[in-house]
Amino acid sequence: MKIKFYTVDAFTDTAFQGTPVLVFPAADNISDELMLKLSLEFGFPDTVFVTKASNKNYAAKFRLFTRSGETTFEGHATIGAAYALFKNNALTHIKDPQKFTIEEKLGPIDIIITEVKDDQWKTEFVVQTQPAFDTYVPSNSELAKILSLDSSSLNLDSFEPMVTRCDRSYLIVPIANSTDLQKAQFSNSAWVSSTSTSTLPRDLLLFAPASDAGETHFQARLLGESISSNEDPPIGSSMPAFASYLGQSGQNNKAFTIERGVGYSRLSTLNVHVDSFEDTRATIRVGGSVVCVSEGEVEI
Numbered sequence: 001m002k003i004k005f006y007t008v009d010a011f012t013d014t015a016f017q018g019t020p021v022l023v024f025p026a027a028d029n030i031s032d033e034l035m036l037k038l039s040l041e042f043g044f045p046d047t048v049f050v051t052k053a054s055n056k057n058y059a060a061k062f063r064l065f066t067r068s069g070e071t072t073f074e075g076h077a078t079i080g081a082a083y084a085l086f087k088n089n090a091l092t093h094i095k096d097p098q099k100f101t102i103e104e105k106l107g108p109i110d111i112i113i114t115e116v117k118d119d120q121w122k123t124e125f126v127v128q129t130q131p132a133f134d135t136y137v138p139s140n141s142e143l144a145k146i147l148s149l150d151s152s153s154l155n156l157d158s159f160e161p162m163v164t165r166c167d168r169s170y171l172i173v174p175i176a177n178s179t180d181l182q183k184a185q186f187s188n189s190a191w192v193s194s195t196s197t198s199t200l201p202r203d204l205l206l207f208a209p210a211s212d213a214g215e216t217h218f219q220a221r222l223l224g225e226s227i228s229s230n231e232d233p234p235i236g237s238s239m240p241a242f243a244s245y246l247g248q249s250g251q252n253n254k255a256f257t258i259e260r261g262v263g264y265s266r267l268s269t270l271n272v273h274v275d276s277f278e279d280t281r282a283t284i285r286v287g288g289s290v291v292c293v294s295e296g297e298v299e300i
Contacts, residue, residue, distance in 0.1 A: 078104070138200075205242060
């Protein structure tokens, strides 16, 4: 059996930047066991298996695998696979190949693909979420120790550390500048010694103002117990929580650009739009460019 695949780089307009995603566009006959084996064999951070949707109104079903197994949602994998299908004319069965819905374990995800200029495209996913917020977090001095920073490295003028719970939950921590953002290292000993951390999310989203006054507004990193010190995980799935956090903080950021990977070898650029925000509901679009890198076949 020959199985076709594509590879793409998401949230970038340059090959070998952004986040690499492996896509199997015709996976209806691939077993769960083989899906896991294929995702491990290639070693990509995320692999998407495209199958027929259970609802005729959806374009396809995406099954998402990380190195740890199947997961409910990954933002970079979603836009990467959606664009791969669009670019390779695999959406001819639907009415509008630039605006469609994907079925995922999280639920239906709307996709919008827009031509920015000649043959340059932006792919967005749209989520509706019900954010909840909690300011019961470790003290500023404890947070600084957890991040291996000084307390002065926290940006407390306009923001405060806060747990934001959407479909995924994060402890969001404002950092003073890009230098301190890149310098931060998660301290497991400081984390476990704090009595405040027992009920907190295990992922910390750190953000700082962009280092130069250009079109980018923020830079961000994910740290946590399950993230090794040399990893710089994708942040696409955290953007609904982060956009909600900004709204809760009183920031009028209806649209902003945020970078992940500053100081590392692969830079991702994400464009986020807040279509609506209320205390109990938010509609958020997250998107960027996707580059198709390769295609081939696996023979099993």
